[in-house]
Amino acid sequence: MTDKLVHVENLSKTYTRGRQRVEVLHGINLDIEAGDFVALMGPSGSGKTTLLNLIGGLDAPSGGTITVGGVRIDQLPENALARWRSQQVGFVFQFYNLLSALSARANVELPLLLTRLTGAQRRQRADIALQLVGLSDRAVHKPAELSGGQQQRVAIARAIVSDPTLLVCDEPTGDLDRQSAAEVLALLQQLNRDHGKTIIMVTHDPKAAEFARRIVHLDKGTLVDVIERPAA
Amino acid sequence: MKYWRLIWAALLRHKARTLFTLLSVVAAFLLFGLLDSVRGAFAGAGSSVAGLNRLVTVSKISFTLQLPKSLLEPIRAVPGVADVTYANWFGGIYQDPKNFFPNEAVAANFLDAYPEWQMSAAEHAAFRSTRTGAVVGAALAQQFHWKLGDRIPLQGTIFPQKNGSNTWIFDLVGIFHIADPRQKAQEKLLLFNWDYFDEARAFGSGNVGWYVVRVADPSTADRVALAVDALSANSDHETKTQSEHAFQLAFVSQFGDIGLIVGAIMAAVFFTLVLLTGNTMAQAVRERIPELAILKTVGFTSGSVLGLVLAESILLLVLGGVAGVLLAAVVAKGLEATVGIILPPIVSSVAVWARSLGLMVLIGVVVGALPAYRGLRLRVVDALAGR
Numbered sequence: 100m101t102d103k104l105v106h107v108e109n110l111s112k113t114y115t116r117g118r119q120r121v122e123v124l125h126g127i128n129l130d131i132e133a134g135d136f137v138a139l140m141g142p143s144g145s146g147k148t149t150l151l152n153l154i155g156g157l158d159a160p161s162g163g164t165i166t167v168g169g170v171r172i173d174q175l176p177e178n179a180l181a182r183w184r185s186q187q188v189g190f191v192f193q194f195y196n197l198l199s200a201l202s203a204r205a206n207v208e209l210p211l212l213l214t215r216l217t218g219a220q221r222r223q224r225a226d227i228a229l230q231l232v233g234l235s236d237r238a239v240h241k242p243a244e245l246s247g248g249q250q251q252r253v254a255i256a257r258a259i260v261s262d263p264t265l266l267v268c269d270e271p272t273g274d275l276d277r278q279s280a281a282e283v284l285a286l287l288q289q290l291n292r293d294h295g296k297t298i299i300m301v302t303h304d305p306k307a308a309e310f311a312r313r314i315v316h317l318d319k320g321t322l323v324d325v326i327e328r329p330a331a
Numbered sequence: 332m333k334y335w336r337l338i339w340a341a342l343l344r345h346k347a348r349t350l351f352t353l354l355s356v357v358a359a360f361l362l363f364g365l366l367d368s369v370r371g372a373f374a375g376a377g378s379s380v381a382g383l384n385r386l387v388t389v390s391k392i393s394f395t396l397q398l399p400k401s402l403l404e405p406i407r408a409v410p411g412v413a414d415v416t417y418a419n420w421f422g423g424i425y426q427d428p429k430n431f432f433p434n435e436a437v438a439a440n441f442l443d444a445y446p447e448w449q450m451s452a453a454e455h456a457a458f459r460s461t462r463t464g465a466v467v468g469a470a471l472a473q474q475f476h477w478k479l480g481d482r483i484p485l486q487g488t489i490f491p492q493k494n495g496s497n498t499w500i501f502d503l504v505g506i507f508h509i510a511d512p513r514q515k516a517q518e519k520l521l522l523f524n525w526d527y528f529d530e531a532r533a534f535g536s537g538n539v540g541w542y543v544v545r546v547a548d549p550s551t552a553d554r555v556a557l558a559v560d561a562l563s564a565n566s567d568h569e570t571k572t573q574s575e576h577a578f579q580l581a582f583v584s585q586f587g588d589i590g591l592i593v594g595a596i597m598a599a600v601f602f603t604l605v606l607l608t609g610n611t612m613a614q615a616v617r618e619r620i621p622e623l624a625i626l627k628t629v630g631f632t633s634g635s636v637l638g639l640v641l642a643e644s645i646l647l648l649v650l651g652g653v654a655g656v657l658l659a660a661v662v663a664k665g666l667e668a669t670v671g672i673i674l675p676p677i678v679s680s681v682a683v684w685a686r687s688l689g690l691m692v693l694i695g696v697v698v699g700a701l702p703a704y705r706g707l708r709l710r711v712v713d714a715l716a717g718r
Contacts, residue, residue, distance in 0.1 A: 148716075149712075152712050157712050158711075158712045177632070177633065178633075181627065181631065181632045181633075182632075184629070185629060185630020186630070190628050194621075196621055196622070196624075196625045198622050199344065200340035200341065200344045201336070201337075201340050205336060205340070209626070209629055210629040212333050212334065212337070213629075213631065
C-alpha cells in the first residue's frame with residue numbers, strides 16, 4: 100500500500116441552516132492509500148458522513164482540496180463530477196436505497212446504463228456481481244422480496260458492478276441484525292482483500308470497525324485520531 | 332431505449348394510482364377525440380368533391396321560407412345553368428318521433444342532380460312514373476327492413492292533406508346506394524314525388540323550399556349564382572344562391588359556433604386533466620426523491636433525471652391518450668350511424684390523431700415540468716438525509 104488514492108487537505112465544510120452557519124468540518128487532512136479499508140468513526144454530528152460524501156463527490160467542500168486518483172474532484176463541475184462518480188466510486192448506504200420497482204438484477208445494472216455496454220453485456224456483468232455477493236438465485240426478485248441483509252448485498256453488487264476504484268459505505272450495517280451485519284462486513288472485507296477495492300466506511304459500531312485496517316476518529320468536525328490495526 | 336425499464340418501473344411503482352390516472356387521461360382524450368371529430372366534421376361539411384357543380388338557392392331571409400315555383404324556368408334560362416330542380420322539406424314521422432329521418436318532396440328530375448346516389452334505371456323510371464312513389468337510401472331501408480313494393484306511411488308534422496288527413500302513404504319504388512363513405516350518411520334520406528305532395532297538401536301549393544342549380548362549368552358558379560339572385564332582386568322573395576358546401580356550412584351553423592363550444596369544453600377538460608395528472612406526477616416524484624437521489628449518486632446527471640421524469644409524464648399521457656382516441660374512433664363510428672344525416676359524417680381523421688398526439692406531449696411536458704425541475708435541482712446529500 101504505497102499509492103495515495105485519496106488526498107484530503109485542509110478540508111472544511113460549512114452549512115447554512117436558516118440564519119445559522121454550521122461548520123461541520125474544519126481543517127481535515129487525510130490520506131487514504133489504494134487498497135486500504137478505512138473506518139470513519141465518531142459521535143453523531145462529528146462530520147463523518149459529510150466527509151464521506153465529500154470524498155465520494157456527492158457534495159462540494161467549502162474550503163480545502165480533495166484529490167481522488169489524481170483528480171481534483173472539488174474542482175469538477177456538476178456533470179463531470181457525476182461522470183466521475185459513475186466510473187470511480189461505488190456507494191453503499193444504511194437503508195440500501197434500491198429502486199423498489201426494479202428486480203435485484205435491474206438494480207445492479209443501474210450504473211451500467213451510463214456505459215456503452217449492450218443489454219446482454221450489462222446483464223452478464225450484473226449477474227457476475229450478484230454471484231460475487233452470493234445472490235445469483237435472487238436476481239429476479241424485487242427488493243421487497245428480499246431480507247435486509249440480501250438487499251444490502253444487492254446494494255453492494257450495484258456498488259461494485261462498474262468496477263470502481265473506491266467504495267464508500269455509510270453505515271452499511273446500521274439497519275441489519277448481527278448475523279446479516281457480519282455477512283455484509285465479511286463481504287466488504289473480501290472485496291478489499293481479494294479484489295483490492297479501497298473502502299471507506301462510516302460506522303458507529305466498534306465491531307464493524309474491526310473489519311477495517313485503519314480507524315479514523317472524528318469529533319466536532321476535526322480529525323482527532325487515526326488507529327492502524329494489525330493486518331488480520 | 333435502455334432507460335425504458337426505468338421509466339416503466341416508475342409508472343408501475345403504484346399500479347392503482349397509475350391506473351386511475353390513466354383512466355382520467357383516457358376519458359379526457361376520448362372526449363377530445365369525439366369533440367374534435369365533431370368539430371372537424373362541421374368545419375368540413377360539404378367539402379366533398381361531389382357537388383362542386385351544384386348551387387343551392389334559398390330565400391335570402393331564411394331558408395325556412397318558401398320560394399315561388401315560378402322561378403324555375405327563369406333560373407333554367409340563366410346562361411351557364413345546365414339544369415335546375417327543386418325540393419321541399421316535409422318533416423314526416425314514421426311510426427314514432429324517435430324514428431326521425433329526413434324526408435323531402437322532390438321534383439322528378441331531382442335525382443339527376445345527384446349522380447353519386449346510385450340507383451337502377453328501372454327504379455329511376457318507376458320513381459318518375461309512380462305518383463306516390465318514394466325512394467330511400469340503402470341505410471334507411473336496412474334500418475326499417477324496407478324492400479321495394481312496401482308501402483310507407485308518414486305522419487305529416489307540417490303539411491296536412493287537403494282532405495284533413497295527416498297520413499301520407501308512399502310506395503317504395505327505389506333504393507339508392509352511395510359509394511363515397513363521406514357521403515354515406517345521406518343514405519338515410521327518403522324522397523318522394525313533388526307532384527303528389529304539391530297536389531295533396533293543404534297549403535303552400537306552388538312554392539318550393541329550395542332550388543338545386545346544376546352549373547355546366549363549376550368555374551362559372553359565382554357568376555351564375557349572382558345571375559340567379561338577380562332574377563328576384565327587389566322582390567318579396569329575394570334569393571340567396573350559394574355553393575352546396577356553403578349551404579351545408581350555413582345549415583350546420585344553426586347548431587352554434589361548434590369550434591368555440593368544443594374549444595371551451597376541451598379547455599375545461601384539459602385544465603382539470605393538467606391539475607389531476609400534475610398532482611399525481613408531483614406526488615409520484617415526491618415519493619421517489621430517495622430513488623432519484625440514488626440515480627444521481629451512481630452518476631446520472633441532473634439533465635438525465637429531468638429527462639426521465641419528463642419521459643415518464645409524457646408516456647403516461649401518450650398511453651392514456653392513444654387509448655382514449657382509439658375509443659373515440661370506435662364511438663365515432665357508432666355515432667355516425669346514429670346521427671348520420673343530421674350531422675356531417677364524424678370521422679377520427681389523421682388530423683385528429685396529430686392534434687391529439689401533440690396535446691399528449693404538450694400536457695405531458697406541462698404536468699411533468701415541475702416534478703422534473705425538482706429532480707433537476709435535487710441535492711443528493713439532502714435527499715439521502717431525508718431533508
